[in-house]
Amino acid sequence: MATILVFLETRDGRIRKTSLEALSAARKLGDDVVAFANDKAVAAEAGKFGAKRLFVAPAGAYLTETFTSAMQKAAEQAKPAVILFGGTSNGRDLAPRLAARLNAGVASDVDRLEMSDGKLRARRPVYSGKAFATVEVSSTPAIATTRPNAFPVEEAGGGAAEVVEITASSDSKARLLETKSPEAGEMSIAEADIIVSGGRGLKEAANFSVVRDLAHAINGAVGASRAVVDAGWIDHQHQVGQTGRVVSPNLYIACGISGAIQHLAGMTSSKHIVAINKDAEAPIFRVADLGVVGDLFQIVPALTEEVKKTKAH
Amino acid sequence: MNSVVCIAQVPDTEARIKIAGDGKNIDETGLKFIVSPYDELALEAAIRLKEAQGGDVTVISFGPDRVQQALRECLARGATKAIHIKGDATPDSLVIAKALAASIKNVPHDLVFFGKQGVGTDNSLVGPMVAELLGYPQVNVVTHLEVADGKAIAHREIEGAEEVIEAPLPAVITAQKGMNEPRYASLKGIMAAKKIAIDTQTPAEAATPSVTFVKLELPPEKSGGRKIDGSDPAAAAKEILKYIREEAKAL
Numbered sequence: 001m002a003t004i005l006v007f008l009e010t011r012d013g014r015i016r017k018t019s020l021e022a023l024s025a026a027r028k029l030g031d032d033v034v035a036f037a038n039d040k041a042v043a044a045e046a047g048k049f050g051a052k053r054l055f056v057a058p059a060g061a062y063l064t065e066t067f068t069s070a071m072q073k074a075a076e077q078a079k080p081a082v083i084l085f086g087g088t089s090n091g092r093d094l095a096p097r098l099a100a101r102l103n104a105g106v107a108s109d110v111d112r113l114e115m116s117d118g119k120l121r122a123r124r125p126v127y128s129g130k131a132f133a134t135v136e137v138s139s140t141p142a143i144a145t146t147r148p149n150a151f152p153v154e155e156a157g158g159g160a161a162e163v164v165e166i167t168a169s170s171d172s173k174a175r176l177l178e179t180k181s182p183e184a185g186e187m188s189i190a191e192a193d194i195i196v197s198g199g200r201g202l203k204e205a206a207n208f209s210v211v212r213d214l215a216h217a218i219n220g221a222v223g224a225s226r227a228v229v230d231a232g233w234i235d236h237q238h239q240v241g242q243t244g245r246v247v248s249p250n251l252y253i254a255c256g257i258s259g260a261i262q263h264l265a266g267m268t269s270s271k272h273i274v275a276i277n278k279d280a281e282a283p284i285f286r287v288a289d290l291g292v293v294g295d296l297f298q299i300v301p302a303l304t305e306e307v308k309k310t311k312a313h
Numbered sequence: 314m315n316s317v318v319c320i321a322q323v324p325d326t327e328a329r330i331k332i333a334g335d336g337k338n339i340d341e342t343g344l345k346f347i348v349s350p351y352d353e354l355a356l357e358a359a360i361r362l363k364e365a366q367g368g369d370v371t372v373i374s375f376g377p378d379r380v381q382q383a384l385r386e387c388l389a390r391g392a393t394k395a396i397h398i399k400g401d402a403t404p405d406s407l408v409i410a411k412a413l414a415a416s417i418k419n420v421p422h423d424l425v426f427f428g429k430q431g432v433g434t435d436n437s438l439v440g441p442m443v444a445e446l447l448g449y450p451q452v453n454v455v456t457h458l459e460v461a462d463g464k465a466i467a468h469r470e471i472e473g474a475e476e477v478i479e480a481p482l483p484a485v486i487t488a489q490k491g492m493n494e495p496r497y498a499s500l501k502g503i504m505a506a507k508k509i510a511i512d513t514q515t516p517a518e519a520a521t522p523s524v525t526f527v528k529l530e531l532p533p534e535k536s537g538g539r540k541i542d543g544s545d546p547a548a549a550a551k552e553i554l555k556y557i558r559e560e561a562k563a564l
């Protein structure tokens with residue numbers, strides 16, 4: 001019976017979606033799924049998505065060193081064959097640190113997982129999605145981080161996970177001084193289901209409102225090409241692409257973006273792609289499922305109105 | 314203030330990727346290699362610290378002989394020393410991290426810099442692994458850095474927010490866009506770099522990899538979907554909405 005240990009990142013007493021995706025993926029790898037969280041309030045939610053036991057260390061706010069020692073304790077008790085992390089900022093910070101401590105191999109940012117002859121096999125996009133590598137991790141434990149939106153969240157219908165309290169060493173050399181939310185309320189492109197992105201076709205910074213309005217109406221996050229990030233129209237947290245974030249939302253709407261290879265690398269794995277561009281030859285149309293040749297300043301506001309109308313019904 | 318900067322040499326971001334005959338690696342023939350873009354930010358941060366506070370900037374790269382080219386470029390930009398650890402490219406980041414950590418121990422340093430990710434491998438693993446192996450605090454995905462009084466104050470990018478983290482030196486920093494604007498090499502720098510010998514090393518202990526390539530494949534060609542004329546914006550908007558609702562099943 002292979003045990004799979006999943007790191008659950010919590011926020012305001014809830015498990016983050018990317019962590020739930022990892023938890024759902026874990027059930028396909030082994031029948032004994034256990035989890036770690038820093039908050040026992042999530043035991044019911046963890047159980048609902050398949051965790052039988054929940055290791056809890058009241059570790060407080062995320063700090064790499066304390067959480068590494070907490071996860072080490074959980075791993076010592078659970079003796080997992082595989083440890084999964086959802087690919088959040090903290091998951092990606094913690095997985096390699098824990099791997100080095102446990103002398104374990106890691107596959108990061110994976111979009112497929114399976115056990116093959118008792119070993120973890122994972123597929124991961126490389127060269128920013130220009131190729132896919134399948135790797136095998138032969139260490140025990142084997143570690144992987146999952147790409148946001150790559151695995152479906154599936155309920156297991158179990159009762160609350162049994163809480164196992166553990167203590168973690170709290171001597172972290174690094175200290176968190178403060179958390180700043182420069183754009184409070186703005187959705188991050190990392191985990192968004194829908195992203196509306198703008199490029200140089202917007203002509204100037206003020207016109208980003210055209211994209212923001214649609215994103216707002218459709219409940220999506222705002223993305224951007226590097227050209228407009230470099231121009232200072234929007235913060236680089238929004239940049240999609242090879243040197244920005246690689247995203248795979250359900251729906252990606254590109255407005256006034258030409259589709260340079262470095263941009264395509266960051267969004268081609270989106271499930272549905274709509275592109276609006278006035279140049280019929282723009283490379284973005286090669287990856288778009290629905291391409292609209294026309295003026296974004298007319299089409300995007302019209303679409304925003306249509307979306308608002310639908311939602312009013 | 315002495316810094317070490319770990320440099321990954323990666324295929325040019327414009328490059329088309331071809332699969333080698335073994336079906337596991339990329340075909341390197343004719344491929345242009347560059348210093349990974351995030352490592353340029355890391356190097357720039359280290360050079361600025363050296364300019365302000367003195368000390369050395371040592372660049373280290375693990376890989377085949379071609380990585381010496383990347384090291385030369387870093388020397389031309391202002392690094393003062395370079396170490397090449399010989400080894401074949403490997404999918405096991407821990408093998409790379411162990412070789413780097415062993416070498417870094419022999420170099421005086423207050424800070425160890427990385428890129429937040431090697432563009433291409435896209436792992437984001439090596440920096441935190443080295444931090445753990447050396448027992449240092451780490452601040453990952455840093456957009457702003459100040460170093461004073463034996464401490465680093467670093468802004469770390471997380472989803473939709475930024476954390477301000479204080480770490481005593483020595484510490485590991487991984488660089489994210491926004492940290493600085495990397496400089497180009499000057500002619501003088503290129504000339505000066507030629508006089509610096511690259512210290513070539515072989516890994517002290519050869520770690521056995523536990524991550525291996527099974528297969529490398531290209532993504533299926535996107536068939537290129539439907540293209541419609543948007544000269545009637547209202548009609549186009551309706552068509553997009555239909556697609557969003559019926560095919561993307563959103564809204």
Ligand SMILES: Cc1cc2nc3c(=O)[nH]c(=O)nc-3n(C[C@H](O)[C@H](O)[C@H](O)COP(=O)(O)OP(=O)(O)OC[C@H]3O[C@@H](n4cnc5c(N)ncnc54)[C@H](O)[C@@H]3O)c2cc1C
Pocket residue numbers: 198199200201202224225226227228239240241242243244245255256257258259260261262263266276277278279282294295296297326350
């Ligand atoms: C090392 C490296 C890394 C890079 N990393 C990234 C990255 O991560 N992400 C990224 O995005 N780029 C990246 N780039 C930059 C990339 O090469 C392109 O320069 C950039 O993506 C172009 O942005 P854009 O599409 O907004 O602008 P442009 O290429 O200028 O395209 C603007 C588009 O808008 C259209 N347009 C104009 N007016 C209208 C209108 N009224 N209505 C509709 N359409 C209109 C035009 O037809 C055109 O296609 C990188 C480059 C390098 C060298």
Ligand SMILES: Nc1ncnc2c1ncn2[C@@H]1O[C@H](COP(=O)(O)O)[C@@H](O)[C@H]1O
Pocket residue numbers: 318319320321322349351352373374375376406409413426427428429430431432434435436437438439440
């Ligand atoms: N072969 C290497 N030699 C030196 N540094 C490396 C090497 N591979 C990765 N790094 C460093 O680790 C960072 C993260 O790389 P990766 O974990 O591969 O995404 C890079 O930006 C480099 O700073």
